[in-house]
Amino acid sequence: MTGRDPRPVRCAIIGTGNIGSDLMEKVLRSDRLELCAVVGIDPESDGLARARAHGIPASHEGLDWLLARPELPAIAFEATSAAVHAAGAPRLEDAGIAAVDLTPAAVGAPVVPSVNLDDHLDTPNINMITCAGQATVPIVAAIASVADVRYAEIVATIASRSAGPGTRANIDEFTETTAQALIDVGGATMGKAIIVLNPADPPILMRDTVYAALPDGSDLDAVSDAIERQVDEVSQFVPGYRLKQEVLFVEGTFDTPGGPAETCCTVLLEVTGAGDYLPTYAGNLDIMTAAALRVGERLAEHLAASGATR
Amino acid sequence: MTRICFTDSCLRDGSHTVRHRFTAEQVRTIAAGLDAGGVSVIEVSHGDGLGGSSFNYGFSAVPERDLIAAAVDSAPDATIAALLLPGIGTVRDLHVASELGVGMVRIATHCTEADIAAQHIHVGRDLGLEVVGFLMMSHMVHPGPLADQAVLMESYGAQTVYVVDSAGALVPDTVRQRVLALREALEPGTHVGFHAHDNLGAAVANTLAAIDEGATCVDGSLGGLGAGAGNLATEAFAAVAERSGIETGLDVLSLTSSAEATLELLGVRPGRTRDSLLLGYAGVYSSFLLHTDRVARRFGLDPADVLIELGHRRVVGGQEDMIVDVAAELAAARIGAESG
Numbered sequence: 019m020t021g022r023d024p025r026p027v028r029c030a031i032i033g034t035g036n037i038g039s040d041l042m043e044k045v046l047r048s049d050r051l052e053l054c055a056v057v058g059i060d061p062e063s064d065g066l067a068r069a070r071a072h073g074i075p076a077s078h079e080g081l082d083w084l085l086a087r088p089e090l091p092a093i094a095f096e097a098t099s100a101a102v103h104a105a106g107a108p109r110l111e112d113a114g115i116a117a118v119d120l121t122p123a124a125v126g127a128p129v130v131p132s133v134n135l136d137d138h139l140d141t142p143n144i145n146m147i148t149c150a151g152q153a154t155v156p157i158v159a160a161i162a163s164v165a166d167v168r169y170a171e172i173v174a175t176i177a178s179r180s181a182g183p184g185t186r187a188n189i190d191e192f193t194e195t196t197a198q199a200l201i202d203v204g205g206a207t208m209g210k211a212i213i214v215l216n217p218a219d220p221p222i223l224m225r226d227t228v229y230a231a232l233p234d235g236s237d238l239d240a241v242s243d244a245i246e247r248q249v250d251e252v253s254q255f256v257p258g259y260r261l262k263q264e265v266l267f268v269e270g271t272f273d274t275p276g277g278p279a280e281t282c283c284t285v286l287l288e289v290t291g292a293g294d295y296l297p298t299y300a301g302n303l304d305i306m307t308a309a310a311l312r313v314g315e316r317l318a319e320h321l322a323a324s325g326a327t328r
Numbered sequence: 329m330t331r332i333c334f335t336d337s338c339l340r341d342g343s344h345t346v347r348h349r350f351t352a353e354q355v356r357t358i359a360a361g362l363d364a365g366g367v368s369v370i371e372v373s374h375g376d377g378l379g380g381s382s383f384n385y386g387f388s389a390v391p392e393r394d395l396i397a398a399a400v401d402s403a404p405d406a407t408i409a410a411l412l413l414p415g416i417g418t419v420r421d422l423h424v425a426s427e428l429g430v431g432m433v434r435i436a437t438h439c440t441e442a443d444i445a446a447q448h449i450h451v452g453r454d455l456g457l458e459v460v461g462f463l464m465m466s467h468m469v470h471p472g473p474l475a476d477q478a479v480l481m482e483s484y485g486a487q488t489v490y491v492v493d494s495a496g497a498l499v500p501d502t503v504r505q506r507v508l509a510l511r512e513a514l515e516p517g518t519h520v521g522f523h524a525h526d527n528l529g530a531a532v533a534n535t536l537a538a539i540d541e542g543a544t545c546v547d548g549s550l551g552g553l554g555a556g557a558g559n560l561a562t563e564a565f566a567a568v569a570e571r572s573g574i575e576t577g578l579d580v581l582s583l584t585s586s587a588e589a590t591l592e593l594l595g596v597r598p599g600r601t602r603d604s605l606l607l608g609y610a611g612v613y614s615s616f617l618l619h620t621d622r623v624a625r626r627f628g629l630d631p632a633d634v635l636i637e638l639g640h641r642r643v644v645g646g647q648e649d650m651i652v653d654v655a656a657e658l659a660a661a662r663i664g665a666e667s668g
Contacts, residue, residue, distance in 0.1 A: 171383050173649045178441060189444045190418040210382055213415040214646040217440040227649035229383035263656040268626070273387045282383055286653050 026052035027318035030084055030115075032106070033097030034058035034065025034076075036182045037120050040295035041095055041307040046072060050315040054091050057084050059098075081106045085113055092321055093314055096121060099184045100191045107143055116321075117143040118313050120306055122188055122195040128203050131312040132251045133159045139320040144313055147199045148192050149302035150174030150211060152309045153226040153259070157285050158204030160248035161230045164240040168276030169231040170206035172196065175214045177221030180300035189213065206230070208276040224289040224301030225262070231272055231279030238267050238281070245285055256308045258290030258301055331575040333488075333519070333545045335369035336362050336562050338590070339399060340411050342553030343375035344615045345596055349389040352398040354593060361586030362550060363403035366577045367562065369432055371409040371547075372399045375555065375615055376646070377436060378410055378425060379417035384648045385615070393428055400429035407431040407458070414444045416646065419451045426455040435481075436462035436492070438644045439469050442477040449484035460521065460545075461486035464645050467497040467611055471509035478510045478520075488519035488545050493534065494645055496527025496556050496608040500537035507541040521545030524560040526552065527608030529600060531560040532568055539574060551587040551598065556607045556614030558598035563587040603631050610639025616651060623651045627659040634658060 029051045031038050038058070042065065045053045056069035061078040069076035077083040084094070093116045096103045100123040107125045110117045119126055126143025129135055133156055138144055146152065154172040161167050174196075185192060193211045200209030216222050232241070242265045253259045266284040289301025296303055339355055355372065362370050374380030374392050381388040388395075399408050409432035410425040422433060433452040435445045445461065452459040461481030466474055478489040491506045498506070503522065510520045522538035524531035524547065535546050549559035563586075566578035591597060603621065607614055612635050620638070624631040634655050643650045 173384050173646075175647055175649075183443075186441075186444050187447065189414050190420075190447060193415065193418060194420075210379075212382065212384060212646065214644065215415070215438065215441050215444065216642075216644050216647065217438065218642045218644075225649075225653075227384070227653075231383075262653060266652065266656070272383065273389065274383070275381075284383075284649075284652060286649065286656075 025322070026050055027093060027321055028052050028054045028089070028091040029093040029095065029314060030055040030057065030091040031095045031097060032057050032081060032084065034060070034063040034069070035097065035184060036180070036296055036300070036303055037306060038097035039065040039068060040303045041097060041120070041310060042069060043294035044307055044311045045314070048311060048315060050318040051093070054089070055084055055087060057081065081109060085109060091115060093118060093317055095310055095314065100188050111142045116317055118310050118317070119143060119145045120310050121184065122148050122191040124195045124198070128199045129313060130155045130159070130203050131255065131309050131316070132156050132248065133203055135313060135316055139317060146306060146310050146313070148196045149224070149306040150192070150213060150226060151196045151199045152305045153224070153287060153289055154228045155199050155204045156248045156252050157228045157245055157287070158200050158206050158230060160244040161241050161283060162205030164244045165232050165236040167204070167206040167230050168233065168279060169208045169274035170200045170204055171210045171212070171229040172200065173212045173214065173227045174302070175216055175222065175225045176302045177224070177299045178215045178217035179221050180296055180302055181215055206276070208274070210275070221299035223299050224305070226287040226289065228285040228287070230283040231274040231276055232281040232283055234280045236281060241265070241283055255312050256289065256305045258292065258298070258304065260288055262286040262288045330544050331577065332539065332569065333368050334576050334578060335371055335409060335545065335547045336367045336550055337371045337547050337559060338549040338551065338553040338562070339395065340371040340373045341375060341555055341559050342549050343373070344555040344618065345553045345558070345598055346594055347618065348374055348381065348386045350395055351390055352394050355395045355398040356402040357593060358550065358590050359399040359402040361589065363406045365583035365586055366579045367406055368577065369409050370399055370403055370406045371411060371434065372396050373411045377413040377417050378421035393424055396425060396428045396430060409434055411436060411462070412448055413437070413646065414448050419448060422448060422451055422455065426457060430457065432458040432460060434460040434462045435486070436464050439463040439466045439474055439477060442480040445481060446484045449481065449486050453485040459486050461489040462492050462523070463490060464492045464494045465613065466491045466493055466506055467495055467502065468642070471505040474506055475509040475513035479513050482514055482518050488521050489514060490521035490523050490545065491538070492523040493525055494613050495611045496525030496614055497611040498534055499528065499530050500533050503534045503537045504541050507538045507543050511542040519544045521547070523547040525554065525608070525614045526557040526560065526600065527604050527614060532564060535560050535565060536568070536572065550583070551591045553596070553598055554614070556617050557600040557604035561587065603635060606632055606635045610636050612639050612643065613645040616648065619648050619651050623655045627655040629655055629658055
């Protein structure tokens with residue numbers, strides 16, 4: 019935060035499902051962002067009703083309606099689906115609106131706030147990867163900052179009830195986008211992502227496990243320290259993010275896709291949601307929307323500093 | 329009575345038994361034996377399906393595409409099938425399998441999550457493959473909701489839907505209720521299948537009960553190789569079916585020799601143990617057995633305690649990372665109790 023004029027920057031949310039609705043609650047609390055529009059496609063959606071109840075202009079006529087508004091937002095949060103965002107991204111860019119994409123469309127630069135946000139403040143489209151990416155890429159990046167990660171693998175388990183139709187229809191995009199981010203943002207040589215849905219009732223908290231293949235001679239104390247520091251950093255904006263167990267190192271012979279490894283570093287994480295829209299079990303939503311909010315606020319600061327606010 | 333379409337899963341479910349160390353040569357020998365024994369479908373994949381090679385489930389010694397190619401090559405008559413779990417494998421893996429000559433794909437989800445399979449079932453059909461929907465851990469839901477999920481899979485294009493007893497937790501009555509519910513809910517042209525694990529020693533009885541209620545597709549595994557206490561032994565089923573007047577096309581004597589040769593070739597003897605019985609009793613995914621044994625030893629715990637706790641937490645297939653988590657917690661609690 020700078021001490022300068024904190025005049026909030028105008029933003030919109032596209033998509034009124036679970037993610038859009040959860041993000042709306044967070045944006046409404048922000049003093050850096052002003053929510054000027056919410057758009058969806060379903061006139062009956064709960065998200066649109068909530069937006070109107072907050073006095074926010076809202077429409078079910080999608081991007082067309084938003085782009086026809088007399089005053090456009092500077093930032094649009096996209097919370098629809100990969101296919102919808104792939105189609106809408108060029109139109110947002112042409113309109114000069116910075117896109118913060120919460121779908122796994124992977125159109126823009128993949129960003130994890132605690133790792134590489136400041137490298138991408140001038141890119142027209144920022145991709146928030148996936149909830150699993152937001153939970154696990156920081157850990158891989160932390161390990162890679164002190165060791166050679168030839169292969170990183172993550173398993174994300176989420177409560178069935180917190181996986182909306184978008185996630186369900188996009189499950190391949192979800193795993194592929196997450197795996198790519200382990201490499202591109204996390205710094206691993208090879209990556210794999212697995213997602214599991216668990217229907218238990220009461221619903222389980224979001225769990226993420228990170229496995230990293232480390233070569234002989236890696237400084238394991240440095241790896242543990244880097245992971246713990248990173249968990250502290252992420253939990254600054256996702257308070258429910260925590261290490262479930264101490265960092266584990268298992269010795270063995272592992273034929274990983276990145277080559278043979280002698281040590282498997284295992285990091286067990288749990289994410290309790292803030293309970294903004296869905297209950298606290300939906301840590302997957304919370305980490306995604308909290309990370310997107312962080313990006314939006316940082317973009318707002320950056321736009322304000324460069325005088326580019328609308 | 330309709331002829332049963334029999335699928336042998338020893339080169340997929342049996343992959344768990346050998347910790348995913350199958351070689352192409354072993355696959356050739358086993359697939360040739362199954363083909364000669366009259367098996368209609370031979371499933372070949374990592375135990376957790378295409379793309380299953382991982383820290384979480386165990387790395388394959390040989391890339392599964394090489395194993396699939398070896399099977400296609402060695403089984404002139406049988407259809408080669410591959411398993412895919414959405415969330416682990418992707419549509420990309422389906423394309424690769426199809427190019428290798430796979431004729432059937434089985435798309436598996438937890439028994440309440442059929443809708444994550446829509447994409448993969450559609451692509452399987454578009455590739456001209458026979459597509460089977462595989463509802464895992466079927467013991468965890470009542471027959472009605474299970475049938476609803478089967479109807480979803482059918483609506484995406486699945487030509488067969490299986491009741492999959494991944495935990496080996498079902499008994500003949502509970503199998504009957506589920507197979508009957510699917511049979512009544514699905515179109516007459518859609519097949520119902522049943523996949524057994526022998527954790528409670530009920531694989532043969534369960535499979536006969538399923539057939540009695542209208543299942544026309546059943547799974548087994550040569551030598552009973554498979555997760556937990558293993559699957560229905562193919563050669564045992566062949567013999568029981570023949571004595572029961574169930575037409576399968578399986579050759580009992582050929583398969584008994586192949587089974588014996590396979591167990592010798594691999595140096596394993598699957599069978600029921602205390603812990604595999606507990607899998608069935610606690611309702612835990614069968615492939616957790618060997619992972620739990622390894623992890624429990626590392627933490628100085630009794631695997632039985634870990635398995636029972638996993639059952640309490642209603643962990644589902646794919647959550648192998650929970651084994652370490654639960655073991656670490658139990659170990660910490662024990663230390664706490666000793667020092668307190």
